[in-house]
Amino acid sequence: RVSIMTDDNNVILGQELKKFRAHNPIELQLDWSRRWPDTPFIRYFSIAGKEALVVNSLAAHKAVLQTHVYDFVKPPFFTRLAGEIVGKGLLFAEGEDHRRERKLLAGPFSVPMTDTLSKSTMHTVGVTVLGVDLDALLSIYPRSFQELYSTVFDQEPLGGLIWVINAFVPIRRFVPLKANKRFIQANQDLREMLRDIVEKRNADLRDGTFVREMGESRDLLTYMLEESVLQQQQTGREPWAVDDIVDHLLNFTAAGHETTADAISWGLYVLSTTHEIQDQLRTEIRAFLMSHPEPTYEKINGLPYLHNFTRELLRVYSPAITSPRQASKDIVIEGVYIPKGTQVDLQISLMHHRQEIWGPDASNFNPDRWNKLAGDSASPYAFQAFIQGPRMCPGKNFAMIEIKVMLIELVSKWRFLGIERWDSAVMGEGSGEKKERDLLVGGEEAVGRGVKLANPSLTFRPEGLSIRGGSETEVICYKEVFQYVPLILLALGRLRYNDNQSSPAIILSERDWAGTF
Numbered sequence: 001r002v003s004i005m006t007d008d009n010n011v012i013l014g015q016e017l018k019k020f021r022a023h024n025p026i027e028l029q030l031d032w033s034r035r036w037p038d039t040p041f042i043r044y045f046s047i048a049g050k051e052a053l054v055v056n057s058l059a060a061h062k063a064v065l066q067t068h069v070y071d072f073v074k075p076p077f078f079t080r081l082a083g084e085i086v087g088k089g090l091l092f093a094e095g096e097d098h099r100r101e102r103k104l105l106a107g108p109f110s111v112p113m114t115d116t117l118s119k120s121t122m123h124t125v126g127v128t129v130l131g132v133d134l135d136a137l138l139s140i141y142p143r144s145f146q147e148l149y150s151t152v153f154d155q156e157p158l159g160g161l162i163w164v165i166n167a168f169v170p171i172r173r174f175v176p177l178k179a180n181k182r183f184i185q186a187n188q189d190l191r192e193m194l195r196d197i198v199e200k201r202n203a204d205l206r207d208g209t210f211v212r213e214m215g216e217s218r219d220l221l222t223y224m225l226e227e228s229v230l231q232q233q234q235t236g237r238e239p240w241a242v243d244d245i246v247d248h249l250l251n252f253t254a255a256g257h258e259t260t261a262d263a264i265s266w267g268l269y270v271l272s273t274t275h276e277i278q279d280q281l282r283t284e285i286r287a288f289l290m291s292h293p294e295p296t297y298e299k300i301n302g303l304p305y306l307h308n309f310t311r312e313l314l315r316v317y318s319p320a321i322t323s324p325r326q327a328s329k330d331i332v333i334e335g336v337y338i339p340k341g342t343q344v345d346l347q348i349s350l351m352h353h354r355q356e357i358w359g360p361d362a363s364n365f366n367p368d369r370w371n372k373l374a375g376d377s378a379s380p381y382a383f384q385a386f387i388q389g390p391r392m393c394p395g396k397n398f399a400m401i402e403i404k405v406m407l408i409e410l411v412s413k414w415r416f417l418g419i420e421r422w423d424s425a426v427m428g429e430g431s432g433e434k435k436e437r438d439l440l441v442g443g444e445e446a447v448g449r450g451v452k453l454a455n456p457s458l459t460f461r462p463e464g465l466s467i468r469g470g471s472e473t474e475v476i477c478y479k480e481v482f483q484y485v486p487l488i489l490l491a492l493g494r495l496r497y498n499d500n501q502s503s504p505a506i507i508l509s510e511r512d513w514a515g516t517f
């Protein structure tokens with residue numbers, strides 16, 4: 001079993017330059033995978049001639065994610081790249097530390113949540129991870145949690161460049177540019193804010209003055225602090241240090257907010273471009289809400305088309321892009337010898353777009369395919385949105401229900417007319433006036449057709465996609481959009497309110513008043 005070396009390398013940057021220049025962050029690896037579908041790993045050159053592997057078969061995925069999971073660790077460059085933004089925390093814990101912390105931290109997310117209707121992803125994460133209403137923090141801190149968070153996560157191009165270089169050569173402290181200073185300041189302020197919240201909660205718990213405003217269930221922070229005390233009493237282990245807690249909180253905030261937000265953005269994109277699917281989903285949701293005006297977790301999970309739609313969303317538009325590993329010892333997998341220190345890339349959606357697994361329409365959006373899984377498509381390793389094995393996403397069920405709840409809320413009340421795109425090539429010379437518009441509806445020939453994909457990016461997301469009401473109902477829509485879509489518009493900062501119409505926009509119809517919901 002041999003792996004295959006990719007050709008056409010840059011002497012210094014190997015294939016890395018091509019990755020950044022690609023139309024989207026998964027394009028290049030998908031090309032390789034389609035070109036060499038039969039090899040368990042694809043071998044390529046990375047920076048400075050270093051060799052790296054891309055995991056390329058179901059069996060190799062199983063070996064890296066399950067059988068030999070702790071023989072692969074997160075590579076230092078990735079810890080610097082992602083850890084700088086999302087905190088070190090559980091995502092970067094290894095071996096025994098990972099096993100122990102995972103057992104402790106997954107607790108709050110194994111409980112189904114029942115009351116998230118109409119909460120934003122960030123708001124939801126604020127409540128479940130920190131146990132606070134993020135909006136209420138505005139009266140205490142000069143800049144909101146959301147603002148600081150998006151300065152760190154959603155950097156301008158120069159900031160993004162510094163961020164990527166810093167992952168390979170630590171230059172962060174020495175770059176006197178504004179973009180860098182803004183990043184450092186926002187990162188410090190964010191951590192300071194979290195540190196304050198941790199210390200205050202600790203004091204409140206100690207003094208017995210903590211009020212569970214958000215109901216009886218424990219948020220992650222309260223859970224961590226209480227478990228920490230219990231662990232100390234039972235095993236004598238030192239409680240978590242405040243900075244470690246801050247890292248875990250950042251991990252859960254970033255992992256839990258960004259990914260889910262991306263999935264919902266793509267959900268609206270699909271609904272806007274594929275009206276038959278939108279109609280079918282609405283029919284199921286409307287009938288459901290008639291008979292279950294206050295739906296529970298179990299009832300929502302029992303909706304077959306919504307379940308298929310959500311899984312298909314995460315298959316075709318998988319928000320997590322890459323999860324690199326590094327072999328911690330010499331090892332042989334699927335007949336391929338992997339020397340210690342080799343970088344091994346798990347490209348999350350690689351298996352999702354393989355025709356050998358999903359059929360010739362692998363990249364088309366078709367929720368019904370989930371009714372007839374057979375052969376390789378029925379393998380757990382064919383669907384990797386949350387990966388598999390001991391490092392599988394602990395927020396999987398939480399994310400699934402959050403996406404479904406938001407889709408129920410949106411689809412029951414709105415019709416998505418299409419993606420409106422104004423072609424800059426035919427814009428009036430100098431006048432800034434639009435001359436011709438292109439409405440993307442009726443099926444998708446390509447993943448993300450008509451929108452720009454962020455690259456480089458930690459997640460798979462549409463860039464500059466905004467949302468607005470259809471022209472004949474603008475007034476109503478604007479009001480209603482702010483009533484119902486803050487969950488997307490304001491929290492994500494991704495689907496912006498479209499005021500200048502220079503970027504593609506999802507158009508909403510007037511609120512559909514038919515039906516009783």
Ligand code: HEM
Nearest residue numbers: 090091255256259260320323385386387391393394395399
């Ligand atoms: C659609 C939504 C989501 C997707 C696609 C997703 C995907 C993933 C993936 C692929 C990983 C593995 C990363 C790696 O090992 O390199 C992961 C890990 C993780 N996810 Fe999620 N996630 C989602 C939502 C959430 C939510 C809602 C939370 C919690 C609030 C969460 C918390 C975490 C944490 C803490 C880890 C690290 C687990 C570990 O290393 O043991 N995620 N997620």
